[in-house]
Amino acid sequence: MSINWVMLDGSQGFVRLPGERIIHTSSPRIALALTTPTTYPGNNPxxxxxxxxxxxxxxxxxxYLPEKATPEFQSFSAPLLNxxxxxPVFPWFGPNSWQSVLQPVPGGNLPSTQAAIELKLTFKEGGVxxxxxxxxxxxxRLQQVVSAARAENQTGRRQDSYLGDVNLENVHLDQLPSYQESGHDRVAPVITTTDADDLIQSPGSISPTIVAGARRTGSPAPDAQPPSDAPPGYEETQQQSIQAELDRRFSQTQS
Incomplete structure (x- = not known):
């Protein structure tokens, strides 16, 4: 992260980095606070x-660009992976806010002795x-692309310069569309048990299938092949059936 290192542009707010795109712009009147966490007080908070x-x-x-810049604070920026x-924080009283722990980068105009800095954005007009x-x-999504690049040895740089060799075109930025039924999907109709019994007794090519306690009709897939192996326990069941039939016939001859 860095303070007063964002190149400003009067017409577009700030100058984009190579391959940079704005994903979201907050509402006005966002308050910013950079403080030392209570768990890391340090000597110079x-x-x-x-x-x-x-x-x-x-x-x-x-x-982050302040509404009224001062010589001490003109801009703030932080890499996403830092x-x-x-x-988000939703207090009982007061506006909502968003908090994060920052990992400082060298040369960012912030004390290098700070192991972590807390960033807090307060959304006074909503939008968190x-x-x-x-x-x-x-x-x-950025982490996925960076991890893949590191796995392929495409970049060996430190985390604060992780975008040096990463192709940002591989990062999908748009929101994925929600699922909507097209109306053209083939779905087997669900029928009652009574209707299924009628189908079993009536001739035809439709075969009922029992799914989750209900019977469903549907044509077999054209590429469906019968299983090559017998189902589990098939041989034992067959032997028991043969033995039971032999016992029954033997008992009839004895009587």
Whole structure:
């Protein structure tokens, strides 16, 4: 992550990195807080706050631009894979927020002695329920592509420069469409037991099939082949049947 390292563009907000795309833009009046977690107090605790700004979620990083920049704070950015334990927070009172633990990167204008820094975005006008799932979805897909690239020895760089040799075109960014029934799928109709008994007694090529306690009709698949092996316990059952028949005939001759 870095402070005041985002290249600003008056017309588009900020300059995109190579292959970078904006996935989500937050509502206005987002507050930002960068603080040292209570579990890592350190000697020089960090405390950076901004009351109003806009957060951008891209396929590579989170970018925050304050509404009114100051010489001390003009911008903030953090690579997606340097954000850990990210989750929304829904308090009883006050606006919702989104929190994450940051892993600092060298040269980011933040104390290098800090092992972790807590990022908090407060959504004063709502929108955390859109931002949080979008972040989770893009980060998971980015992790998959980066893991595959590392497995193929496509990149041996450190985590803070993980995108150097990764092809971002392999990252699917759009939301997957929800399933909708097309109406053209062939589904076997479910019939009652009485109807199935009538089908068994009547001639025809339709054979009933019992599925989950109900009988279902359907034509056999054209490529279906009978099993080559006997079902389990077939030989034992056959021997028992033969023995029972022999015993029955023997008892009849004795009587």
């Amino acid at each position: 960090l405390s950076i706050h901004c009351n109003s700004g806009i957060a951008y979620l891209t396929n590579q990083r989170i970018v 954000l850990h334990d990210s989750h 329920t859109d931002f949080s799932p979008a972040f989770k979805r893009i980060k998971e």
